[in-house]
Amino acid sequence: MKKLVTRVLFSLGMVALAQGAMAGDPQAGADKVAVCAACHSDDGNSPSSAFPKIAGLGEKYLLKQLRDIQTWDQEQQQNIARPAGRAVPQMTGMLRNLSDQDLKDMAAFYAQYEMQTSGAREFDVQIYTGDMVDSLELGERIWRAGNLETGVPACTGCHAPSGMGNDPAGFPRLAGQYAEYIEQQLRAFRAGDRRNDGEEMMMRGTARNMSDAEIRAVANFISGLQK
Structure with missing residues (x-):
């Protein structure tokens, strides 16, 4: 019993150390984001789809992206x-x-701010048969079930059915993000232009078999998800 308690305490201590190693100070951060606000706004809700919303994406995910961007630049x-x-x-x-x-x-x-929902639009997309289908219906199907025929996994497995993501795992919130940005990133993962999804290539593996219609449809559907 004593050994079990010791292991539990040790595990809790390691978790606390890991959390402390990642933890940032949002008040200190307020004095360091002036250059970011020009594109992403003061609260991370970019006013233009030319720049992604970064509000509420999760501290772990945001930190990884900042580190990765800094590494590439250097x-x-x-x-x-x-x-x-x-x-x-x-x-x-x-x-x-x-x-x-x-x-x-x-x-x-x-990470402390809430992302504002962009809102989905109603339009049709052309699939491989040449038929036009409702983008919201196709997008929801890809989001919730993927495409078994082509090996595209459901998005909800990592980003949650609500689209709110999983901060401890480093999976970002997608709900409400600009459709244009999501589409751009899926295409970048599919092409191999974006490669910072780890050795497991989770996003590249997800996007590689997605059609243009599926990418556009699921991006549009995600932009309308709300908390």
């Missing part, structure tokens, strides 16, 4: 042939001289 500056991390040319130089604590604080700052 390695690209060093003329490394295939830079690691995530390529976001619009953010070149913006994170270059920031410390890891700065990134933690910035992630914590935007």
